[in-house]
Every structure is written in C-alpha cells, then in structure tokens.
Amino acid sequence: MTHDLDHTHDAGLRSWVPGADDHPDFPIQNLPLGIVSPDGGVPRAGVAIGRHILDLPALLATNLLSGEAAAAVEAVGETLNPLLALGAGPRRALRRDLSALLREGQAERRTIEPLLHEAAACRLHLPAAIGDYTDFYVGIHHAENIGRQFRPDNPLLPNYKHVPIGYHGRASSIRPSGAPVRRPSGQTKGPDADTIHFGPSQRLDYELELGVWVGPGNALGEPIAIGEAEAHIAGYCLLNDWSARDIQSWEYQPLGPFLSKNFVTTISPWIVTPEALLPFRIPQPPRPQGDPKPLAYLTDEADQRGGAFDLRLDVFLLTPGLREAGLPPHRVAVSNTRSMYWTAAQMLAHHASGGCNLRPGDLLGTGTISGPERDACGSLIEATLGGREPLQLASGEERRFLEDGDEVLLQAHGVREGFASIGFGECRGVIVGASG
Numbered sequence: 001m002t003h004d005l006d007h008t009h010d011a012g013l014r015s016w017v018p019g020a021d022d023h024p025d026f027p028i029q030n031l032p033l034g035i036v037s038p039d040g041g042v043p044r045a046g047v048a049i050g051r052h053i054l055d056l057p058a059l060l061a062t063n064l065l066s067g068e069a070a071a072a073v074e075a076v077g078e079t080l081n082p083l084l085a086l087g088a089g090p091r092r093a094l095r096r097d098l099s100a101l102l103r104e105g106q107a108e109r110r111t112i113e114p115l116l117h118e119a120a121a122c123r124l125h126l127p128a129a130i131g132d133y134t135d136f137y138v139g140i141h142h143a144e145n146i147g148r149q150f151r152p153d154n155p156l157l158p159n160y161k162h163v164p165i166g167y168h169g170r171a172s173s174i175r176p177s178g179a180p181v182r183r184p185s186g187q188t189k190g191p192d193a194d195t196i197h198f199g200p201s202q203r204l205d206y207e208l209e210l211g212v213w214v215g216p217g218n219a220l221g222e223p224i225a226i227g228e229a230e231a232h233i234a235g236y237c238l239l240n241d242w243s244a245r246d247i248q249s250w251e252y253q254p255l256g257p258f259l260s261k262n263f264v265t266t267i268s269p270w271i272v273t274p275e276a277l278l279p280f281r282i283p284q285p286p287r288p289q290g291d292p293k294p295l296a297y298l299t300d301e302a303d304q305r306g307g308a309f310d311l312r313l314d315v316f317l318l319t320p321g322l323r324e325a326g327l328p329p330h331r332v333a334v335s336n337t338r339s340m341y342w343t344a345a346q347m348l349a350h351h352a353s354g355g356c357n358l359r360p361g362d363l364l365g366t367g368t369i370s371g372p373e374r375d376a377c378g379s380l381i382e383a384t385l386g387g388r389e390p391l392q393l394a395s396g397e398e399r400r401f402l403e404d405g406d407e408v409l410l411q412a413h414g415v416r417e418g419f420a421s422i423g424f425g426e427c428r429g430v431i432v433g434a435s436g
C-alpha cells in the first residue's frame, strides 16, 4: 500500500465523545464521512463518531482545522463529490485533525461538543451525487453458485478468470439505507411455461456487496494504471443489489441484467475511508493452481501484497413473523471479503483500461460476496438453492425469496487482534408491495 499505519489507528486511542469507544462501528479509529441533515436542516458534511455526528462546516467555522483539512471541508457543499475529487492528501489531513480533535484530553472539547448531533435525530443522505454505477462479479463462489442455476452445463464462463466481469448499473435508483424497496413488476416466463407474463416479481432477492467510491478519476481516453488505481479510490460502503430472479432469468441473455436489478439499489450512507480500513488489508489470496495469471495491466506487486481485505460480512433477515413474535433477526449468512477473486484496484483499472472516464462520486459494486459454505451465501437464490430448500425461521415461517414486509440488513466489520474493530454502519431496506 502507498501509506502506512499511524497514530490514528492505535487501539489504545480513546475519544471524549460519550459512548464512542464502545461503539461497534464508529470508534475514533474509523471516522467515516457522510452527508447529513441534522434536525431537518440543509444537507451538510458530517463525520460519524459513536452515536453522534460531528458537523463539519460548523467545525470549519471554529478555525480548529489545519490548512489542508480545512480545504477539504471548504470544498464540500451538499454532496461529498468535491472532497472525493481532491484525492488522498486532504482526506488524510482531515482524518489526522479529526482524530486529534476528538481524542481524550483535547483542550478544545468545550468548543467542539456543541457541534455534535445525535445520529438518531439526523437524516442521512447519499454521500455523493452518483454519476455512474457499475456492478462487478468478483465473488467467485457466488459466480459459481448462481452460474450453476442459470447455466447448469456451464457455470463459470471461460472469461471469468481473465476479465473482471461487470455490467453497467443504474445510478438514478440508488438509495441510502432505510429507503423502502418496492417490489418490481416485470416480464417473466416460467422454465416450462409457454406463455409470458407481466406482474410482481415472485423471486425477489438481495445481494451482499461492497461499494467502492471513485475519487479523482481519469480523463476520457486516459486509462488508469493498476499501480495508480488505489489513488483513485476514495472509500467503501455496503451495497445491496436487490435482484428479481424471475425477471433476470428471462431478460439477461445476451446483454446481461437490465430491469431485474435497476428498480432500487441500497447503500450504507457512510464513506469508510481507505485509511480507516488499512489494518484490515491482506495479500491477495493466491489463485488456485492452474488458474491463469492476470494480464500485466491488472498486475501490480503492491496490489498483490496488500490489495485485498479481511472484512467480516453479515446478512440478517427480519420478517413480519419474527417482528411480531419479538424474535431477533435471522442471521442468514456470514461471509468475508477474502472471497473476492479480483481486488478493488483491479476492478477500477479494468474499468478505465479502454479509456472510459471514471468521475468523482462514481460507484463500483464488487458483486455478491459469498463464501464457499451454505451459511456464507450472499443471496437467497444461493442460500435456498433456487428456492428448493427454504430457510426455516424461529417464527415458524419459511423463506424461499423475499416477501412484503421483510427487512434485509447487511453489515461489514473489520476485526483484527491488536486493533480497534470498526464497522460500516447500516445498510437496510424493507420490501413494500408492488405498485398498482
């Protein structure tokens, strides 16, 4: 990696903000950036610290931020795009200053305390205006599992281990955590049916993914070298690529997913920075024997050494039956980003390799991240083997696919001995009935 662990990562670091040290997602070692409306006010930049959000424009007005950090906040309006565009320098300066200002023993505590909002009283928005969204397919276990269902004779197509496969998604329907997910209607054809039908999807599913936020980006026609790719990544979020499997299986050939995946995509609203995730970087897991070496434009020594992540991923399902019985959400899966066949840098370098320009605030999805086991599946179509083996819930309910009123919650956490654990915050959505 291009930078190192520093004092902001120390496990012993404590914050004066009440509750921050014990927060499962947002201790002082994380400091993710977002756009919030405190108490219905105008959207502005904020940083999550425990159960609170620090108002960044208000902090700027105190003159407590140093030059480069102040420039980062000055750039921001109602979206973080201008800050993402500045790249790593100002973002790191801001992290250093925030870490110092929120640290236990900070003499300016009395000045900063009034600038904190209770997160529960804030509305969280999309952190950036997303110009373009692309979804990859780097979860190799998912690709094998779902490939087996869509193409039993040919699950993993021959290009998979050479090309980071992706499809262009839809930016307009990306929503922050908590927004309702309306069941889409669409065209379907049962496997043995001879008629084609239009109506509400009967095989509604979720997909457990990470989102990758693009930073500075490239000019049209000027590819990003793999060794430079990290410098163009501004941060990460959780991403749920809601998918209507019945619509998908009928529409997807030969051009790929279209309406089956563009009705809504949910993301967690905090941008977790590459700096915060530094302790959880790992070498790229070695490719299985016999797999081809990636081409040179996808190969970088530093990326191989530390371009992958060790992040625990969880999927929970809360149904109306569980809710009414006062039972906890059902844990459907525990997975890990180690199952990514390609790194974020490889995704980004590949995307730009033909000259396509990536712009600040563009979003890349990794694709569904499933582990090899049944209880590590990042989608229901995998977990229930296409609906053949439904989930059995403590409420007595069964689930093959999502029903109206079901809520899906995704989580991601970095957990490593000797370091503070950090999380991504919430990525949740409740299914509401189809319109009309």
Ligand SMILES: O=C(O)/C=C/C(=O)CC(=O)CC(=O)O
Binding pocket: 135, 136, 137, 138, 139, 142, 143, 146, 147, 150, 207, 209, 241, 243, 252, 257, 261, 366, 367, 368
């Ligand atoms: O293999 C297929 O035809 C379809 C795959 C998907 O539905 C997955 C997709 O959106 C990419 C991913 O999430 O991995």
Ligand SMILES: [Ca+2]
Binding pocket: 135, 207, 209, 241, 365, 367, 368
């Ligand atoms: Ca997907």
Ligand SMILES: [Mg+2]
Binding pocket: 169, 240, 241, 242, 261, 262, 263, 264, 265
């Ligand atoms: Mg989608």
